[in-house]
Amino acid sequence: MSDRKIDEVTGVETTEHEWDGIRELDNPLPRWWLVVMWASVAVAAVYWLLMPAWPGIHDYTKGLLGKSDRAQLAQELRQLQAVRGQGAARLTNASLEQIEQDPELQSYALALGGSVFGDNCATCHGTGGTGGKGYANLRDDVWLWGSGTLSEVEHTITHGVRTADPDTRQSQMPAFGRDGMLNPGQIKDLTEYVVALSRRPADTAAAGRAAPLFQEQCAACHGANGAGDPTKGAPNLTDAEWLYGSSRDDIRGQIHAGRGGVMPSWGTRLSPETIKALTVYIHANAGGR
Structure with missing residues (x-):
């Protein structure tokens, strides 16, 4: 007969393990769990026989079925x-x-x-x-x-x-501001002119001041009317499509820095x-x- 303590509440022997006053009961494993465990062992044993499983020093077991994921x-x-x-x-x-x-x-x-x-x-x-x-x-x-x-x-x-x-394909938008080709006031006016080209509300006075500047600096690539030139990779400035953004800040930044992707x-x-x-x-x- 076991001399281990019996839990007073359940009447089950304990394992003598205790943590913070909680005792571990020595209940047997559930039958379903044991069935699953031994079935898994049996499946694993059959798998070891049929499929490649065990590594060796220079090779591995091929298995009775000769299966190979690599092949x-x-x-x-x-x-x-x-x-x-x-x-x-x-x-x-x-x-x-x-x-x-x-x-x-x-x-x-x-x-x-x-x-x-x-x-x-x-x-x-x-x-x-x-x-x-x-x-x-x-x-x-x-x-x-x-x-x-x-x-x-x-x-x-x-x-x-x-x-x-x-x-x-090769094109280059000049960095008018960064390279000192235009001053900030001219760039601001030119921004309004480009906004007006895209048929949006713009500062009329600023756009008017920038009109000759556009013809002098930009028309060679973008065309006199701003419609662009696909043979040069110069975008159309009169539509609603913008590669680097359509806001005034985006347009001003493009005129200033002349970005060009690769x-x-x-x-x-x-x-x-x-x-x-x-x-x-x-x-x-x-x-x-």
Whole structure:
């Protein structure tokens, strides 16, 4: 007979363990718990026999079924590469226009282009391609370079903007304030003139003072009427689309500092067929010509 103490309330032996006056009862484990535990042990033993399980010094046990996640993954990758290889070959041999005219090939290009966009472009342009402050919206039909034709989109993707690529898109907005080309008063007046160009209420007197200044300093790129020049990457100042923001502070800051973003040249990072797929994806979603 056990000489351990009996709990007066429950009549169960204790384990002699006590914490702050609380005694531990020596109840047996629930039957369901024991069943689950021993069933788990049995399943584990069978698994050890059938599947790779035990590491060795130079190798591991292969298991009676000879399963290998690594071999299965390698097979799946070979199958995927075979499918992609067929699609890539078709993309390589087709023009951008032919890709868009072939529903099956266009569907493949859109799927591949969407995946590539998510991996490489969404960081700046957003998951949906709507861009943000300083990053172009690729979902509208407003194009800074060209008019959004397939070849123009492909060129921008391939060679980038303001990169070391010899064929990169290149433009430079002067830093009129930082480089001392205009004084603060002139920049303030010019800001009002740009606000007026976008058909918003502006200081008429200030805009009038800035009119000749705009023709002297800005019209060479943005045009005499401020409508921009897509051959130079000069934005249209008369619409409601603003890359760096539309507030007076944003416009004044752009005139003062002349910001200009950089887009990577993907021609050295992505294969030609991948760039074609990305071009078709962006063109289809943005509504280019």
